[in-house]
Every structure is written in structure tokens, then in C-alpha cells.
Amino acid sequence: MLDDLLALVEFAQAGSIAGAADRLHRTPSAITRQLQRLEAALGAELLDRSVKPPRLNSLGSRVLEQARDLLQRTEALKSLASRDAEPHGLLRIGLAHPLADGTLIEPIQALTEKYPKVRLLLLSERTSELFNRLLAGELDVAVVPLPEGRTAPPPLTTNIIATDRVEIVQVAAGNVEGDWKSLGRAPWVLNPPGCFLRANLIDQMGRAGFTPMIAAEIHNMHLQLAFVQSGYGVGLLPARFIARSNSLDTVEVLRPPSFDLHMPIAIVRVGQLGALERAVELLEHGIRNLFEVANTKKPVTRSRRGVPANRRKARPRK
Numbered sequence: 001m002l003d004d005l006l007a008l009v010e011f012a013q014a015g016s017i018a019g020a021a022d023r024l025h026r027t028p029s030a031i032t033r034q035l036q037r038l039e040a041a042l043g044a045e046l047l048d049r050s051v052k053p054p055r056l057n058s059l060g061s062r063v064l065e066q067a068r069d070l071l072q073r074t075e076a077l078k079s080l081a082s083r084d085a086e087p088h089g090l091l092r093i094g095l096a097h098p099l100a101d102g103t104l105i106e107p108i109q110a111l112t113e114k115y116p117k118v119r120l121l122l123l124s125e126r127t128s129e130l131f132n133r134l135l136a137g138e139l140d141v142a143v144v145p146l147p148e149g150r151t152a153p154p155p156l157t158t159n160i161i162a163t164d165r166v167e168i169v170q171v172a173a174g175n176v177e178g179d180w181k182s183l184g185r186a187p188w189v190l191n192p193p194g195c196f197l198r199a200n201l202i203d204q205m206g207r208a209g210f211t212p213m214i215a216a217e218i219h220n221m222h223l224q225l226a227f228v229q230s231g232y233g234v235g236l237l238p239a240r241f242i243a244r245s246n247s248l249d250t251v252e253v254l255r256p257p258s259f260d261l262h263m264p265i266a267i268v269r270v271g272q273l274g275a276l277e278r279a280v281e282l283l284e285h286g287i288r289n290l291f292e293v294a295n296t297k298k299p300v301t302r303s304r305r306g307v308p309a310n311r312r313k314a315r316p317r318k
Helices: 002-014 017-024 028-042 058-081 105-114 127-135 180-185 196-207 221-229 239-244 274-294
Strands: 089-096 118-125 141-145 157-171 187-190 213-217 234-238 251-254 261-269 301-304
Touching: 002 017, 002 028, 002 058, 017 028, 089 127, 089 274, 105 118, 105 274, 118 127, 127 141, 127 261, 141 274, 157 221, 157 239, 157 274, 180 196, 187 221, 196 234, 196 261, 221 234, 221 239, 221 251, 234 239, 239 274, 261 274
Parallel strands: 089 118, 089 141, 187 213, 187 234, 251 301
Antiparallel strands: 141 261, 157 234, 157 251, 157 261
């Protein structure tokens, strides 16, 4: 019926069947059949054929108004589904709590500046809840950290776009050494149980024969950092967060033997997003660049007793 409605619109625009045929590159008889088919489908005559050339009657004029609106809406739907169209419409983005610290403001602002027709709706939640909302159709994409080697449950798709190095930190010039024994005696400021980074740390310490002495369980990185900076305890924080919060001079990184903890950052979605695809690609690029820059900034580190690793001087040879 859409093609027949188009014939009606072109007939009204051209003022004749021959004119409509010329505009649509069809024969006049083909246009006539389309108009007759449309009348049959609606069960009413739309043309006044008592005059030459035929013209729209009163009902035909009202149908014409609706036809134009319907065709415009159809084109809008096609544009919404087309990857080649300029990004527009509502883009619903979920942010996992560990990433909702201001880090992603820059790539999000870059997205809205380049694609002003995109309207964003942001939601911060636990990763598992973001997955549920994606599956329920309440979100379009989610930016989440994942344990290494893990992906979102199907049918969700996972695209790893960056890696965040996680560091053990204490207040600058603190008295905790960069070995597991010293860390086993130190008070810790960590996320509550259920955090995969905490679980990984406890596992690595356990294999070395030690258990962290937990002094605070806080589900907020800014507050964790404040406790570390005050000297209250040792913390476990992303390198990207430390760099962005301008804390490189206020904390010292401790790197015990064989400690290497990374947090993959992923864009998770259900399927294709049509005209919003390029907006999501720009977001991915911005996040990837953000983490690459953060991972190049080097804080003061201590990996052996009392000597900051990046402040050692070569010993003179005897």
C-alpha cells in the first residue's frame, strides 16, 4: 500500500496522472492501476472522475494528508535503521559503578558535540543489573569492566575496547613495603565482597601465604582514595582513576612480586543500532584513547624494600 500512497501523493503534486507517471518514471496506466488499487483497499473513491483531468475529491484530500504523514514516518523509520544516516535519536548508555567516576565525561561530551541530534540517557548501575536492562530492551549499550577472559552472557555481545591496569596504592612516603609479607600486615581499604578485583587480590595473596587485613569496605573509589591518602590503609585502585584524579603525587604504588592485575573494559549490547552505530563507534574510540593515555602515566612505585622503583640510581661498579 505504501507504493500506492506514493502514487496518490505524486498525483496530487503533479495535478495529473501523466504528470505523476513522469515523476515516478512509470506509465500512466500503471499509475491508474495503483490509484484504483488504493481505492479498492480503502473501499471508497478518492478521485472525482466527472472532470477532466480527474482530481481528488474531499475524501481523497483527507487521505492525501494522512498519506504524506505516513510516508514521512516511513522514511524516518528507514533513517533510524540505516547505518549510513546521520546519528540521531535517543541513545541509552549504562555505566558500571567502577566507571561512573567522571572518567567518561570527555568521550561522552565529544559524542554529543559531533552528533548534536543524538540525545543521551545515562544510567549507573551494577554490571549484572546493566545486563538485565540490556536484555529487557531498556538500554542500548553498556560500558562495563569484566574479569579477564570473561564475556557478557548470550545473547549479549561483548567488545573489549580497553584495559585498565589496577594498582596497589598507599599514601606517598608510606611505611608499607612492596612485598606480600608487608601487605599482609597492612590494613586494607577495599570494595565490599562480590567485587572480582577484590577476589583476585585475595587469591594472589593467598597463593603467597597471606590474607589481607580489611579495615574498610567502601563501594566508592573517591572515598577509598581519600582513606588511602589519609594513611588509613592500603587500597586497590585503577591506574586510570589515579591519573585522572591528579593523585600521582599523593600516593605510592606498591608492586609485590608477580602482581599483575588488569581490568578489561567492554562495550556490551544486544544487537545493531542502525543510525546510532557511528555514535557508539565514536564513544568506543574516545574510551579507548582515554585508557591508553592513563596507562602511560607513571606514578611513584615501590617494588622492593624502601626504594621507589622509578627513583633508583644505578650502583657504582666496584
